[in-house]
Amino acid sequence: MKNRHPLRIQLTIQGGGAKFITMLPAAQAFCDKRTAGDIYITRVSGASAGSIVAALIATNANFERVFEFLDNNGDRYVGKMRGISRFMPFSFMRKGWWILKVVSGYSVVSPRLLRRFLIEMFSYSCPDLRHINGDVSKVTIADIEKRFNCKLRIGLSSLTTLEGSEAEPKTPFISALVDSCSIPLFFRNIRNIGEGRFVDGGLCENLPTSSLFEDIAQYGDLFAITTSEPQDSNFSTVFEFMMAVFSASVNHNVKRSIKMVGDYLNVAIESKVTTFDFSGAMAFCRDTQSKDLIYAKALNRLASYAKIKTITDQPNGSFNSGRYDPQSIMDGIFQFHSVVSNGATKNLISTTMALFCNSLNWAEQNENDSDISFQQSVFRVGQKPVFSISINFPRDQRSQYLHPMKWQVYDKDTKKIIPSRIIPMKQRNENGVESISCCIFFEKPLSSGKEKHRDYVLEHYIEYIGGIPGLKAAPYAEFLAMSNLTDEVIEEVNLIMLIPKTYRRGLKVNADSSCSELSFGILKQSEIVRISAVLDDYRHDAIGGRFRNLKPGQRARANFVV
The missing domain is CATH 2.60.40 (Immunoglobulin-like)
Structure with missing residues (x-):
């Protein structure tokens, strides 16, 4: 996929809790092609856990070190997320403990734990961040855009304006990621809502696309990395019922966004990992064959796109993803x-x-x-x-x-x-x-x-x-x-x-x-x-x-x- 000039593209990443790990191989494929000079990723967007993948792309992360960090530290953080409930011998005791925390106004998992995980992972896998600030938690979105020449968009859901929004450029990107990943009750509740009063960005737009189509000519065609949710209508707790209700709205939102992007530019990943299946996510992290298949799928999608985009000397004349360009029609x-x-x-x-x-x-x-x-x-x-x-x-x-x-x-x-x-x-x-x-x-x-x-x-x-x-x-x-x-x-x-x-x-x-x-x-x-x-x-x-x-x-x- 050799081009005289790198192809300008954008990326949007779907949120999905623990499923973000299954999207890392696809993100790695895009970044490897960027390193090779075949593509130029002008802008990347994500919400919920998809914002973590988007930030890894924007900060030019070393994905081998990302997987290494997860392999060495993932199980430890999964254990910490369970807290003292992991020492309780019976399921009803663990569920009772979670309910007690929630009705007391606390989240099931402290957002401080998520923050510590992100700081450690980005410090280990993105060494260039330390050239901006030795403490990566103080690096802002604007700093990233200036250093890496890639615009980063992190989707949020505001409980102040009661609508979706994007993190401000002056916001430390770690703080923005914590806000975007904060699933209500699980990572955020009334006693730890935070000053910004933000919760999971995926509630409003789990595959952010609305602000990325207005300037396609400047930033390039929009690719998406998405993952499907295994269909399971069984829920045994109020928490699982609440998440099923949220998922109905979120998944409908994602399907609508995929139609805008088009199947041709969508790297769709199939996996058995679910939103809260962190143990399953760690098993996937160690499954080399599954990771290689997803990596190859993303490369094939990019190769197909590059072939039709560069088949003539007039790349602007190509028609991508079956999406109509209103300006051309007008x-x-x-x-x-x-x-x-x-x-x-x-x-x-x-x-x-x-x-x-x-x-x-x-x-x-x-x-x-x-x-x-x-x-x-x-x-x-x-x-x-x-x-x-x-x-x-x-x-x-x-x-x-x-x-x-x-x-x-x-x-x-x-x-x-x-x-x-x-x-x-x-x-x-x-x-x-x-x-x-x-x-x-x-x-x-x-x-x-x-x-x-x-x-x-x-x-x-x-x-x-x-x-x-x-x-x-x-x-x-x-x-x-x-x-x-x-x-x-x-x-x-x-x-x-x-x-x-x-x-x-x-x-x-x-x-x-x-x-x-x-x-x-x-x-x-x-x-x-x-x-x-x-x-x-x-x-x-x-x-x-x-x-x-x-x-x-x-x-x-x-x-x-x-």
């Missing part, structure tokens, strides 16, 4: 739209933007507020068929997607609705306005038929849930603005604001000083109603202005003041 739609629209005659006659300022009913912003923008565009079509038109919609800053919306296209004369579909094409940022260019495809192409031209109307309504940001911050000096992002002159631009009658403040409208070159006039009430019937709303007072002949790149802005 770019393709944009190019297709440009080709089919070339030469078709369609002139934008007028456009109207109206804002229903419902949130001004209240003194303070309320999450139940819902402002609505109405936009109407009239475009003229010639005899050559028009298959699609493009339009820019504002982007929701919170979700990064389109706002909830409804649209329709109809013949201006006959009012007949034209069936259409909206497909996002690409994101853009012009004049400080974040928007998404969309393509509206018509099921049947538009044309003027035997006539010289025919006019069609596009109307859309966009709902701003929670209200438009900033609308209440300065209600006495608001404005509406529209930039001409097309390549043609817009003959008429109407900017209208509809204020609730309960607002009880008189507003005036004027053109902004930046629009001195544009022709501007104040709209009469009859003109506003004539634009669209929806603007004749008894609950609102409408006020607006009209600009004429807005050239490409120009911006019309109307100020609404008391």
Whole structure:
């Protein structure tokens, strides 16, 4: 697998308690290929015990020393985890002792024991860590990323925000690993919850992928190392029942993440080791044949990937894991739209933007507020068929997607609705306005038929849930603005604001000083109603202005003041 340049990849590791030991051979295979210069691991992520494997990868661990440490010390730590219960002769006594600890607010196993295990293992197997700090427990995630040039993401579950999160770069990585591995009741309880109030990261995302797909082009394709859980519906204790309940949610979460990664880039490991089977994990650690099989499986997956990735001189053209790249699809739609629209005659006659300022009913912003923008565009079509038109919609800053919306296209004369579909094409940022260019495809192409031209109307309504940001911050000096992002002159631009009658403040409208070159006039009430019937709303007072002949790149802005 020799390449002129190392293949950039990412790795995400599934959590699974004692099962993390079964994933070490696969991790070793990836690291050996990194050492050989075949791949460059740009970013690695893990949650729960998967974060331990992720940290070993990120810190360039010597995996032979990892297995050596586990072989020499694993049984000792397993014994310490059992505590004094290992000296109790009967099972009911051991279970009773665990229950007593749990109801008293203590965890079954002290997180300090887990911390000591991690410090010893990383000190022994990752000698480069001591070049950062002689005490590896003080090495932060940021230190690791700077030293090893590999970003480390450790998943957590926060009991403060009640959602998943990632450890901060300034956090000592050992502390982050302890937080991520702290299974509720087993490693954490109310008396040793810790200052950060974090528990097992796998509860929220046991195979972290959500933050790794946004910049594939920069960090490379995402590989996963996963392991299956033996199916066993028998549970004899409340603790086992609780873990079965957790497992149902966690495993469903993992399957969803694997679908995102794709089977092609997933190194799936089958093992009989279960989450709390630490004795079984130690037996696996000494099973050379099983380790070699998993190591070979990971190498084969990497070799297959490298072959198809480097089979041509244009590796970016490969299609990996059956996963669609939304950006490529959007770019393709944009190019297709440009080709089919070339030469078709369609002139934008007028456009109207109206804002229903419902949130001004209240003194303070309320999450139940819902402002609505109405936009109407009239475009003229010639005899050559028009298959699609493009339009820019504002982007929701919170979700990064389109706002909830409804649209329709109809013949201006006959009012007949034209069936259409909206497909996002690409994101853009012009004049400080974040928007998404969309393509509206018509099921049947538009044309003027035997006539010289025919006019069609596009109307859309966009709902701003929670209200438009900033609308209440300065209600006495608001404005509406529209930039001409097309390549043609817009003959008429109407900017209208509809204020609730309960607002009880008189507003005036004027053109902004930046629009001195544009022709501007104040709209009469009859003109506003004539634009669209929806603007004749008894609950609102409408006020607006009209600009004429807005050239490409120009911006019309109307100020609404008391």
